[in-house]
Amino acid sequence: MALTEKDMLDVYETMILIRESESQMTSLYQNGKLPGHILPCLGQEAIPSAFSKVLKGSDFVVTGHRGGGHYIARGGDFKGMWAELYMKRNGVMKGKGGQMHLVDMQKNTIAGNAIVGATWVLGTGAGFAAKLGKKGAIVACFGGEGATNRGTFHEAINLAAVKKLPVIFVCENNRKQLWNDISETTAVKNIADRAASYDIPGITVDGNDPVAVYEKAAKLAERARDGDGPSILECKTFKWTDSGSNLRLEKEEVEYWKTRKDPVALFKKKLEGMKILDAQADEKIRKAINEKIEKAIEFGQQGKDPLPEEALEDVYSIPVSNKTGGAH
Numbered sequence: 001m002a003l004t005e006k007d008m009l010d011v012y013e014t015m016i017l018i019r020e021s022e023s024q025m026t027s028l029y030q031n032g033k034l035p036g037h038i039l040p041c042l043g044q045e046a047i048p049s050a051f052s053k054v055l056k057g058s059d060f061v062v063t064g065h066r067g068g069g070h071y072i073a074r075g076g077d078f079k080g081m082w083a084e085l086y087m088k089r090n091g092v093m094k095g096k097g098g099q100m101h102l103v104d105m106q107k108n109t110i111a112g113n114a115i116v117g118a119t120w121v122l123g124t125g126a127g128f129a130a131k132l133g134k135k136g137a138i139v140a141c142f143g144g145e146g147a148t149n150r151g152t153f154h155e156a157i158n159l160a161a162v163k164k165l166p167v168i169f170v171c172e173n174n175r176k177q178l179w180n181d182i183s184e185t186t187a188v189k190n191i192a193d194r195a196a197s198y199d200i201p202g203i204t205v206d207g208n209d210p211v212a213v214y215e216k217a218a219k220l221a222e223r224a225r226d227g228d229g230p231s232i233l234e235c236k237t238f239k240w241t242d243s244g245s246n247l248r249l250e251k252e253e254v255e256y257w258k259t260r261k262d263p264v265a266l267f268k269k270k271l272e273g274m275k276i277l278d279a280q281a282d283e284k285i286r287k288a289i290n291e292k293i294e295k296a297i298e299f300g301q302q303g304k305d306p307l308p309e310e311a312l313e314d315v316y317s318i319p320v321s322n323k324t325g326g327a328h
């Protein structure tokens with residue numbers, strides 16, 4: 001179950017793709033070149049990248065509002081994502097969702113919704129779908145530590161535990177919500193300690209170390225596939241930016257995490273130490289990734305705006321039994 005050298009390089013590449021894409025997105029947004037609102041996952045790249053080696057294509061991923069990295073790690077339509085960031089018709093949500101709503105159902109991935117705490121109930125819902133589907137699929141459901149203080153966390157995980165649903169509830173604990181530090185909002189030391197309330201396993205891990213995340217997540221995934229039910233995995237990390245600005249984060253704290261705990265830099269050093277990456281290989285990876293991003297940005301920029309008359313399309317689902325039936 002250990003990661004091979006090839007796996008590690010794949011994880012590293014995914015981390016770079018997320019880092020570079022989210023950096024470009026943040027910079028364009030800060031310069032007024034992207035519309036809407038963004039919630040980058042800079043600093044948290046190790047978590048989605050590690051999960052890319054845990055999950056199968058048939059598994060489900062559900063996230064909260066900071067889900068861009070998960071969409072990328074699942075191999076969601078990358079050009080379509082960039083078109084969505086520009087809110088264009090060729091975007092994955094036809095330009096009507098924006099960065100917080102990146103969905104690719106070909107990849108069983110719902111990377112985002114704007115309601116803090118909704119992710120947990122969507123995760124439990126996907127858990128029912130996975131269990132009823134009887135194909136051995138599992139669900140990885142991601143959300144912030146702030147979102148664990150919503151009632152939905154309790155309701156969703158309690159039900160998942162009662163029904164033994166195959167869901168890993170992953171808390172990406174980046175310490176900050178909008179205005180507060182976790183010390184001001186949360187009584188327990190570790191979010192994973194709450195697992196005891198549901199009689200399920202709860203594990204806390206360094207969320208900036210992709211190998212550590214992988215090892216713990218792989219065990220929880222195996223248990224979910226074996227029908228042993230849900231678990232909580234808490235990944236301790238830090239967000240380098242909130243919604244494209246650093247207004248609500250302390251500069252010194254951000255600096256500490258950027259210089260001492262950067263997941264990409266630390267993993268690069270590890271791979272170099274293991275002699276599976278050198279400067280030349282690193283440059284090659286980055287060059288290919290930057291070309292991919294450049295092309296995707298171009299695709300997004302060339303898209304057309306959604307039309308006003310399309311605003312109400314795709315709002316309601318059409319029941320399978322009534323495909324011509326319009327809105328319900």
Ligand SMILES: Cc1ncc(C[n+]2csc(CCOP(=O)(O)OP(=O)(O)O)c2C)c(N)n1
Pocket residue numbers: 065066114115116117143144145146147148174176177178239
């Ligand atoms: C129900 C609800 N309440 C408030 C908000 C506003 N809001 C957006 S992000 C956020 C903080 C969430 O913190 P956390 O869950 O820790 O995630 P992070 O942003 O740190 O990744 C809040 C309160 C919201 N989107 N939805």
